[in-house]
Each structure stands twice: as C-alpha cells, then as structure tokens.
Amino acid sequence: GDNINDIIDHKLFTEEDIHNMCVRLGKELTKDYACKKPIVVGALKGAVYFLTDLTRQMDVAHQLDFIDVSSYGDGFESSGKIKVITDLSADVKDRDVLIVEDIVDTGLTMKYMKDMIHERGANSVKCCALLNKEARRSKDVTVDYYGSKVGDEFVVGYGLDFLNMYRNLQYIGVLKSEVIQKYVNK
Ligand code: PRP
Ligand code: MN
Numbered sequence: 001g002d003n004i005n006d007i008i009d010h011k012l013f014t015e016e017d018i019h020n021m022c023v024r025l026g027k028e029l030t031k032d033y034a035c036k037k038p039i040v041v042g043a044l045k046g047a048v049y050f051l052t053d054l055t056r057q058m059d060v061a062h063q064l065d066f067i068d069v070s071s072y073g074d075g076f077e078s079s080g081k082i083k084v085i086t087d088l089s090a091d092v093k094d095r096d097v098l099i100v101e102d103i104v105d106t107g108l109t110m111k112y113m114k115d116m117i118h119e120r121g122a123n124s125v126k127c128c129a130l131l132n133k134e135a136r137r138s139k140d141v142t143v144d145y146y147g148s149k150v151g152d153e154f155v156v157g158y159g160l161d162f163l164n165m166y167r168n169l170q171y172i173g174v175l176k177s178e179v180i181q182k183y184v185n186k
C-alpha cells in the first residue's frame with residue numbers, strides 16, 4: 001500500500017539501537033581523531049542520516065564533505081561498475097579522511113572511494129559504516145569502524161533505500177520478500 005510500514009517484514013534495529021551505535025562509535029572516533037582535524041566524508045545518498053547523527057556524537061573539530069559514487073545502477077542491485085556523480089570539494093592531500101557509509105555490502109563502493117582518496121595523497125583514509133554485510137563481500141576492503149554486522153537480508157530505512165525510497169524510516173527494517181518479488185517479476 002501507500003503506508004511505508006506496510007513494506008517492512010520486521011524491525012532489525014530500533015531508533016534506540018541506532019542511537020546507541022552512534023554514541024559508541026562517536027566515542028571511539030573522538031578518541032582516535034583527537035587533534036587530527038579530519039575531513040569527514042558522507043557518501044551520498046545513503047549515509048546522510050547516519051552522518052548527521054554520528055558527527056554530533058563526535059567531540060572532535062572536523063570538516064564535512066560529500067561524495068556521490070553509485071554502484072547500484074538501477075537502485076536495486078549493484079551494477080558492478082562505479083560512477084562518480086559528485087566529487088569531493090575538499091583537497092584531501094596530507095589530510096586524515098574518514099568516510100561515512102550506511103552500509104558496506106560487496107565492498108565495491110568503499111574500495112573505490114578509499115583507493116581514490118589514497119591516490120590523492122591523503123595522510124590516512126578510514127571508514128565508518130553503520131552496517132557491515134560481510135556475507136556479500138567481494139572486494140577486500142577494511143571496514144575500520146562499524147555499528148553492527150548484518151546478514152544477507154534486504155534492509156531499508158535510516159538512509160538505506162529500495163528503489164531510492166524509504167530512506168526516511170527512523171528504524172532499519174527488513175523488506176518484505178513479496179515487495180522484492182513484485183519488483184523482480186516486473
Ligand atoms: C549503497 C550503499 C553503499 C553501497 C554499498 O549505495 O549506500 O554506498 O551501495 O554497496 P557495495 O558495498 O556493494 O558497493 P547506492 O550505490 O545504492 O547509492 P545510494 O547511497 O544513493 O543509495
Ligand atoms: Mn550509498
């Protein structure tokens with residue numbers, strides 16, 4: 001139906017779960033990035049919800065930037081190719097860069113971003129993802145900080161989309177299989 005909650009099978013992480021992950025990660029990052037004045041890079045579009053909550057838990061002077069590299073060609077499954085849609089505005093040379101993501105899935109997107117920022121001469125490049133879906137990893141990439149591991153389920157909400165929708169759910173839920181089936185059978 002039109003109700004956003006009708007497409008969810010069950011909640012995986014509540015608002016409180018997510019808040020607790022942000023607090024814990026914020027503390028770790030506060031410690032690790034003290035005095036480094038990092039550039040915190042949000043990966044559009046999925047990371048924006050997590051980015052705003054995470055950085056407000058970081059008691060660290062930092063600069064904010066964005067990058068948009070999309071791999072999910074049709075908004076559903078990874079196309080296997082990376083497209084830079086919007087590049088960083090900051091010069092990352094000699095800087096400490098922290099990339100923030102909603103999820104690392106195959107690792108293709110994160111590996112591409114980390115390699116690119118390394119090549120531009122950053123002093124360090126690390127990443128923080130809310131979710132780490134190791135089951136689908138095909139690229140060897142280190143997820144330096146993450147909120148939680150997730151299994152191979154289609155998750156939506158809190159930035160994570162299905163067909164570029166449902167990002168604004170306050171919690172993270174598992175999409176009903178019939179919703180996916182309807183799309184696959186089209
Ligand atoms: C999703 C997600 C990650 C990436 C993870 O982004 O937000 O950025 O895919 O997948 P991977 O590890 O297999 O590369 P997407 O490309 O769908 O763009 P979006 O953030 O705008 O939804
Ligand atoms: Mn993304």
Ligand code: MG
Nearest residue numbers: 046072075161
């Ligand atoms: Mg997406």
